[in-house]
Structure formats: structure tokens, C-alpha cells
Amino acid sequence: MAGLVRINRDRLARRLSEMAKIGATPAGGVTRLAFTDLDKEGRDLFIRWCEARELSVRIDEMGNIFARYGADDQPPVMAGSHLDSQPQGGKYDGAYGVLAAFEAVETLMDAGITPSRPIEAVCWSNEEGSRFPPPMIGSGVFAGLFDRDDAYARESRDGKKQGDELARIGYRGESACRAGDIHRYFELHIEQGPVLDQKGLRIGIVEGVYGLKWLELTIRGEANHAGATPMEVRRDALAAAAEIITRAERLPADMGGNFRLTVGYIAASPNSTNVIPGEVVFTVDVRSEGQEGVEALARSVTDIADEIASRRNVELKIQTLSDNAPVTFAPECRDLVEQMAAALELPRQRMHSGPGHDAVYLSHVCPTGMIFVPSIDGISHNEYEETTPDDLAAGADVLANVLRQSAET
Amino acid sequence: MAGLVRINRDRLARRLSEMAKIGATPAGGVTRLAFTDLDKEGRDLFIRWCEARELSVRIDEMGNIFARYGADDQPPVMAGSHLDSQPQGGKYDGAYGVLAAFEAVETLMDAGITPSRPIEAVCWSNEEGSRFPPPMIGSGVFAGLFDRDDAYARESRDGKKQGDELARIGYRGESACRAGDIHRYFELHIEQGPVLDQKGLRIGIVEGVYGLKWLELTIRGEANHAGATPMEVRRDALAAAAEIITRAERLPADMGGNFRLTVGYIAASPNSTNVIPGEVVFTVDVRSEGQEGVEALARSVTDIADEIASRRNVELKIQTLSDNAPVTFAPECRDLVEQMAAALELPRQRMHSGPGHDAVYLSHVCPTGMIFVPSIDGISHNEYEETTPDDLAAGADVLANVLRQSAET
Numbered sequence: 001m002a003g004l005v006r007i008n009r010d011r012l013a014r015r016l017s018e019m020a021k022i023g024a025t026p027a028g029g030v031t032r033l034a035f036t037d038l039d040k041e042g043r044d045l046f047i048r049w050c051e052a053r054e055l056s057v058r059i060d061e062m063g064n065i066f067a068r069y070g071a072d073d074q075p076p077v078m079a080g081s082h083l084d085s086q087p088q089g090g091k092y093d094g095a096y097g098v099l100a101a102f103e104a105v106e107t108l109m110d111a112g113i114t115p116s117r118p119i120e121a122v123c124w125s126n127e128e129g130s131r132f133p134p135p136m137i138g139s140g141v142f143a144g145l146f147d148r149d150d151a152y153a154r155e156s157r158d159g160k161k162q163g164d165e166l167a168r169i170g171y172r173g174e175s176a177c178r179a180g181d182i183h184r185y186f187e188l189h190i191e192q193g194p195v196l197d198q199k200g201l202r203i204g205i206v207e208g209v210y211g212l213k214w215l216e217l218t219i220r221g222e223a224n225h226a227g228a229t230p231m232e233v234r235r236d237a238l239a240a241a242a243e244i245i246t247r248a249e250r251l252p253a254d255m256g257g258n259f260r261l262t263v264g265y266i267a268a269s270p271n272s273t274n275v276i277p278g279e280v281v282f283t284v285d286v287r288s289e290g291q292e293g294v295e296a297l298a299r300s301v302t303d304i305a306d307e308i309a310s311r312r313n314v315e316l317k318i319q320t321l322s323d324n325a326p327v328t329f330a331p332e333c334r335d336l337v338e339q340m341a342a343a344l345e346l347p348r349q350r351m352h353s354g355p356g357h358d359a360v361y362l363s364h365v366c367p368t369g370m371i372f373v374p375s376i377d378g379i380s381h382n383e384y385e386e387t388t389p390d391d392l393a394a395g396a397d398v399l400a401n402v403l404r405q406s407a408e409t
Numbered sequence: 410m411a412g413l414v415r416i417n418r419d420r421l422a423r424r425l426s427e428m429a430k431i432g433a434t435p436a437g438g439v440t441r442l443a444f445t446d447l448d449k450e451g452r453d454l455f456i457r458w459c460e461a462r463e464l465s466v467r468i469d470e471m472g473n474i475f476a477r478y479g480a481d482d483q484p485p486v487m488a489g490s491h492l493d494s495q496p497q498g499g500k501y502d503g504a505y506g507v508l509a510a511f512e513a514v515e516t517l518m519d520a521g522i523t524p525s526r527p528i529e530a531v532c533w534s535n536e537e538g539s540r541f542p543p544p545m546i547g548s549g550v551f552a553g554l555f556d557r558d559d560a561y562a563r564e565s566r567d568g569k570k571q572g573d574e575l576a577r578i579g580y581r582g583e584s585a586c587r588a589g590d591i592h593r594y595f596e597l598h599i600e601q602g603p604v605l606d607q608k609g610l611r612i613g614i615v616e617g618v619y620g621l622k623w624l625e626l627t628i629r630g631e632a633n634h635a636g637a638t639p640m641e642v643r644r645d646a647l648a649a650a651a652e653i654i655t656r657a658e659r660l661p662a663d664m665g666g667n668f669r670l671t672v673g674y675i676a677a678s679p680n681s682t683n684v685i686p687g688e689v690v691f692t693v694d695v696r697s698e699g700q701e702g703v704e705a706l707a708r709s710v711t712d713i714a715d716e717i718a719s720r721r722n723v724e725l726k727i728q729t730l731s732d733n734a735p736v737t738f739a740p741e742c743r744d745l746v747e748q749m750a751a752a753l754e755l756p757r758q759r760m761h762s763g764p765g766h767d768a769v770y771l772s773h774v775c776p777t778g779m780i781f782v783p784s785i786d787g788i789s790h791n792e793y794e795e796t797t798p799d800d801l802a803a804g805a806d807v808l809a810n811v812l813r814q815s816a817e818t
Contacts, residue, residue, distance in 0.1 A: 087679040264682045
């Protein structure tokens with residue numbers, strides 16, 4: 001095994017902080033939604049940095065960006081994440097994985113290490129899916145799990161087409177969005193949960209990712225005057241939604257085991273104080289370690305919604321927006337992450353990821369691994385998301401050595 | 410008593426239909442929110458019609474429009490309503506009262522009747538309050554119940570100031586917004602509830618209006634990742650809101666009597682499928698015939714919200730957006746409406762109004778009366794709101810004769 005490399009933590013911190021200015025929110029987070037002008041600005045900045053180091057940059061049809069270091073004749077080792085964010089999201093969610101991959105490459109360049117396989121730092125398009133559902137569409141099309149033209153046709157809630165917005169910001173590239181032969185893929189990410197922080201650990205070796213399903217429920221009742229309409233004749237879409245949400249929230253506890261259920265999005269129409277809501281749309285995000293758990297939880301939500309809608313005489317439509325099976329990562333990748341974290345003497349543990357990541361889709365086309373660093377108090381998808389400078393540097397050190405090992409052996 | 414007049418039903422229908430084109434929705438309703446470009450267009454059209462009949466038009470500081478017929482030296486008889494609508498609202502809600510008042514004036518002109526008191530057809534600004542709460546602000550400032558500058562400073566949910574928007578559409582007039590000496594005020598309106606339609610009646614003689622309170626509840630929990638955050642550590646603002654809404658909806662039935670409670674508006678933040686909502690704002694509209702009922706209902710909502718917020722460890726802020734005491738209209742106005750409906754041989758009954766109207770505020774400064782016509786199936790604040798042509802004509806006939814009697818005697 002070659003000696004250990006150490007990344008330049010100040011350079012990484014500087015770049016993270018510069019990227020975080022694009023779409024910065026007052027409380028220290030970012031709002032940089034996929035395929036907006038701010039997303040373009042973040043991408044432009046990343047490419048400027050890559051080109052300054054003479055990496056060759058390729059943009060594919062979904063706007064995924066690949067910045068390559070090294071020989072062209074072998075399957076590459078890839079590492080990356082995403083630059084888009086949640087609305088009022090955190091500054092490290094995604095951006096850390098992209099910029100740490102680039103930092104790892106620079107570290108190898110600075111150390112005069114020429115790996116025998118090329119290394120690519122990758123930025124995947126629209127990981128969050130909050131503007132254009134479903135999430136992880138850039139890596140999903142790349143892995144052949146979604147159709148490119150279907151992805152182009154997906155619409156935002158304000159009626160814009162994903163493909164049009166991608167072209168509008170100048171990132172609908174020429175190169176085919178399709179995985180070739182890839183040696184390995186690694187993704188470094190903040191944990192987004194409280195486990196590492198609570199235990200005082202520095203590195204999570206991710207064994208796999210929870211399965212998830214996104215349901216969208218549309219309830220149609222009857223809009224009517226709040227003052228003139230007696231309670232007993234109402235068909236109130238929001239009252240029905242509220243009852244469903246209240247009952248659904250209790251399911252994970254009732255079912256026991258490792259379940260998560262979240263209603264993150266809701267929109268009522270006409271949404272006016274003195275009008276009984278005629279229509280409500282809301283989403284339900286269900287997750288579990290195993291596929292049976294995901295299915296059982298989704299089925300219970302559907303049963304509850306059916307019962308409540310029929311009792312209240314409102315129409316109910318349920319659509320599945322996203323459906324990801326649980327994933328187990330490649331043993332050789334998990335082992336390599338663990339070995340490098342151990343060599344760097346970083347306190348660590350093996351764990352599962354609740355959130356999905358681009359690595360989930362990459363695992364369909366090549367051996368894949370993930371590295372977590374702690375999120376302070378487990379706060380994520382929130383402006384107050386934070387990770388210590390030491391942990392940011394530790395994760396990038398692990399990644400740099402993992403990439404070096406993978407590219408040299 | 411002078412002979413009965415009859416309005417020109419075709420002319421009224423034509424004008425209603427022309428006004429309904431401004432902001433028309435596909436299903437036959439209108440979206441013409443206060444102080445938007447469409448509101449301006451509706452106002453411009455009304456003024457063109459008034460000026461074509463050589464009425465003198467005055468616009469006050471709140472954008473209320475007064476179109477006067479007849480002698481200038483006596484306290485006027487006023488009749489009117491509003492031209493702004495709910496989002497996806499009905500075409501007769503408000504516009505009918507304004508255009509029928511104007512039709513009544515035209516009918517008297519056509520009949521060569523010169524009343525001894527002037528008659529004014531009035532359009533009150535921002536009755537609905539759905540863009541700029543509270544509702545009925547134009548008549549409220551006019552009646553001295555709200556401060557003009559406070560009203561100007563009120564902001565829409567997208568951060569526009571009411572006074573600026575009023576100026577932007579060219580309707581921040583010069584004349585003082587303050588009631589002078591007014592002989593009587595009448596308002597003709599669709600019922601917006603099912604009572605007249607269910608009983609096959611044509612005219613409602615409105616005895617008074619329910620009291621109402623608008624509460625705005627803001628819940629602050631903690632935004633966090635839907636996948637990474639275990640259920641037991643969450644502080645989910647939407648789950649808290651849903652529980653409050655579900656419990657509050659049952660209050661009217663539990664308390665018995667004439668209560669109405671509606672949650673019409675809700676907004677979650679960041680409102681993304683895979684983020685636990687960190688903040689939710691929603692409104693509660695409570696109504697009852699008596700003040701004690703309104704207070705008791707609002708108190709129960711507050712108690713429920715306090716209990717749930719404290720159990721769930723989320724912050725709760727409750728603000729009162731609107732607070733209107735129940736109103737009883739002037740006996741001489743109610744009696745005159747009943748007398749004219751009887752003379753016209755229209756099936757009728759005395760009743761209370763659940764919705765508030767500009768007439769509520771006018772009742773603070775002059776003897777006031779209201780006339781209702783049926784809403785088919787009681788549907789209102791909805792694109793499908795409808796009233797038969799016969800009922801539209803009948804209501805305007807009553808109004809024309811009520812105005813004539815009030816202006817001549």
C-alpha cells in the first residue's frame with residue numbers, strides 16, 4: 001500500500017465557502033435549486049476551477065459534469081455528488097462531495113501522483129428533486145434507470161419542463177448520458193442524521209441505503225364559503241388531508257422497526273382564509289431498510305387515505321412519484337473505505353443511510369461505496385446544517401486515499 | 410307609495426357577463442384579486458359605464474368608487490358591493506351588488522324619476538381580503554374602523570404593500586376616505602349558502618351578520634432530512650398543524666349551536682417532499698351569531714393549539730388578523746326590504762348572514778340593510794357559484810324599489 005496523502009483543508013474550506021455564496025440564505029444555508037440561474041452559476045464556478053487545473057471537462061445530455069484527471073484508456077474511478085440544493089437547504093449537502101472529489105484530485109496532482117486509471121470528479125444533475133421530482137434524475141438516467149426524454153418532459157410545479165430549463169442554463173450537453181465501463185464510484189456526503197455526532201465518531205462507512213417511496217395524494221372536495229356553509233354539508237379537502245397526515249404520522253411507531261414517514265409538501269387550493277379548500281395535494285415520503293417494510297408502510301398510508309376519503313365523501317387520487325429499492329454497497333468498496341479510515345486513525349462505524357444518494361443509482365452500474373461525516377445535531381435540509389472543519393477535512397482525506405488506492409491498484 | 414319600477418334584466422345580465430370576462434376562469438368563475446391589473450380593468454369598465462350615463466364619479470384614498478345620480482345637497486342613499494374576487498371565485502360575488510346598484514340607478518333615470526336625495530352606486534375596495542388581509546378594508550377605513558395608513562402598509566404574502574399596489578393601478582384617489590352624512594346604505598348580494606335555494610325562496614331579508622375572528626397560527630419546529638431523521642427526535646411543524654386542524658374541525662359539533670370553523674389557508678416551509686417541515690402558517694376562521702360564541706370557539710382553538718404545540722415541543726404564535734362583532738341591521742331598512750319584496754310578490758324570509766359584507770362596516774355609520782338572492786346548491790367562493798337569471802332580476806328589482814323609496818321619502 002502506498003503512503004497516505006492528506007488534502008489541503010484550507011483550499012477545500014475556501015472553495016466550499018465560495019460555492020456557498022451562490023444562493024446564500026441569511027442564516028448560512030443555500031437555496032440553489034436544479035436548473036435555475038443559481039445552479040448555472042455554481043456549475044460555472046466548478047468548471048472554472050477544474051479547467052484552471054487543466055482537467056478535461058465533459059457535460060452530458062442531462063447536464064452531469066465530469067472533470068477527468070489522468071490516462072484515457074482505462075475505466076475511470078469516479079467520485080462526486082451534486083451542486084443543487086433544497087429550498088433553504090444546507091451548504092455542504094452535495095457540494096461537499098463534489099468539491100472534496102476535486103480536492104482529492106488536486107491533492108494527487110500536487111503530490112505528483114499519476115494514477116494508472118483516470119479519476120473523474122463528477123457533479124450529478126438535480127439530485128434533490130425538489131423543483132423537478134423525482135430526485136437523482138441525472139445519475140438515474142446515467143445508470144439507465146430513467147429515460148432521458150421522460151426526464152426532459154418532467155415539469156416543475158410552475159409548469160416549466162426539465163429539459164427546457166436544462167437547455168436554458170446552457171447545460172444540456174452533447175455527450176451521451178449513459179454509463180460506460182466504470183471501475184468504481186465513491187460518494188462522500190454529510191450524514192444528515194444524528195448518529196455519528198451523538199457517538200462522537202468521525203467517519204461512517206455506508207453499508208447500504210434505505211428503500212423509499214414517494215406518494216402524491218390529491219384530494220378533491222368542494223370549495224365553498226367559510227361563513228355561509230354549515231359544517232355538516234362541507235366536503236373540506238384540507239380537513240381530510242389533515243386527518244390523513246395525523247393518522248399516517250403514527251404508523252412508524254405502530255408498526256415498530258426502522259420506518260420513516262414524512263409529509264414534506266402540501267398545497268391547498270384556492271388557499272384563502274375564508275374559503276373551504278376544494279383541493280389539497282400533499283406528498284408522503286416512506287422509507288425502511290427492507291423492501292417489504294417500504295411496501296407495507298405505503299400500503300397502510302393508502303388504506304388510511306381510502307378510508308378517510310370515502311367517509312368524508314371527497315375524491316382521492318394517489319400517484320407514486322418515486323420508488324427506490326433498498327441498496328447494499330459493494331463489499332470491496334466498503335472494505336476500502338474502512339481500511340483507509342483505519343489507516344488515518346479516524347473513529348468510525350458501519351451504518352445505513354436513510355437518505356437516498358446518487359450512489360444508489362451508480363451502484364446499479366459499478367462497484368460503489370459511500371463515506372459519511374457527522375452533521376452537528378443531525379440537522380440537514382435546513383439552513384442550520386453544519387459540519388466541523390476537522391470532520392470536513394477527515395472525510396476528504398479518506399476519499400483522497402480511497403481514490404488513490406482504487407486508481408493505482 | 411310610488412308605483413313599482415322594474416329593472417332591465419337583459420342589460421344587467423349583459424353587464425354581469427361582460428364584467429365576468431375580466432379574470433375569467435375556465436369553469437366559469439373569476440380570479441380578480443384586489444389591486445391587480447385585472448381589478449383595475451374591472452374598475453375601469455364600471456367607470457366607463459357610469460360615465461356613459463353621465464353619473465359623476467369620485468374615487469377616494471382607498472380606491473372606493475362612488476358614482477352619483479341626482480341632487481348634491483342632501484345625504485345620499487348608497488348601494489353597492491365590490492368588484493374584487495376570491496382566487497377562482499364566483500362571477501356574482503360582489504360584482505352583482507355593484508352592477509345591480511348601477512342598474513337600479515339607470516332604471517330610475519330611464520323612468521324619468523328624479524329622486525329628491527342623491528343615489529350613489531358604490532364599489533368598495535378589497536372586500537375579499539384574500540390578497541391583502543383583512544377583508545372589507547375599503548369600507549372599513551371609510552367607516553373609521555381602520556386607519557388609512559395602516560391599511561396602506563398592509564402587505565400581501567409576496568411582500569407588496571397595499572397602498573403601493575393601489576397607487577400602481579391608478580386608484581389611490583384624492584378624496585378623503587371618510588363617511589359623511591349618509592341617509593341609508595343597501596347591499597344586494599348572493600346568499601353564498603344553501604338556505605334560500607333549499608327552501609325555494611327568492612329573497613332573503615338580512616337581519617344581521619355573524620361575528621367572526623380570523624386567527625393566524627405560526628408553528629415553528631425544525632426542518633430536517635426526511636430519510637435521516639428518526640421519528641422520535643422530530644419537531645415536525647406540519648404534523649403539529651395537521652393534528653390541530655383535525656381537532657379544531659370537531660369543535661363546532663362538540664360545542665353545539667351555530668358555529669362555523671374553517672382552515673382555508675396553509676403554507677409549509679421549505680415545502681419539499683423529503684424535508685420535515687420546519688414552519689407552517691395556517692389560518693382559522695371562526696364564526697357564530699353571537700359574540701360569546703365567537704370568543705368561546707376562538708378560545709378552544711387556542712387551547713387545543715397550545716396543548717399540541719407544547720406536547721410536540723414546537724413553537725406556537727397566534728395572531729388575530731380580523732375580529733368583527735356580530736351585527737344587527739337597522740329595523741327601518743329591514744322592513745323596507747321586506748315591504749318591497751312583498752309588493753313584488755317574491756317568496757322571501759328573514760335570515761342571518763354567515764359571511765361578512767361591506768354592509769357590516771357601513772352599519773356603523775348609517776342605517777343599513779341587505780338583500781340576498783339564492784345561490785344554487787349554496788356553492789360560493791368557487792368557480793361553480795351560480796344564480797338563476799330570474800333571481801338576479803328579482804333581487805335587482807327589490808333593490809331598485811328600495812332605493813327609490815329611500816331617495817324619495
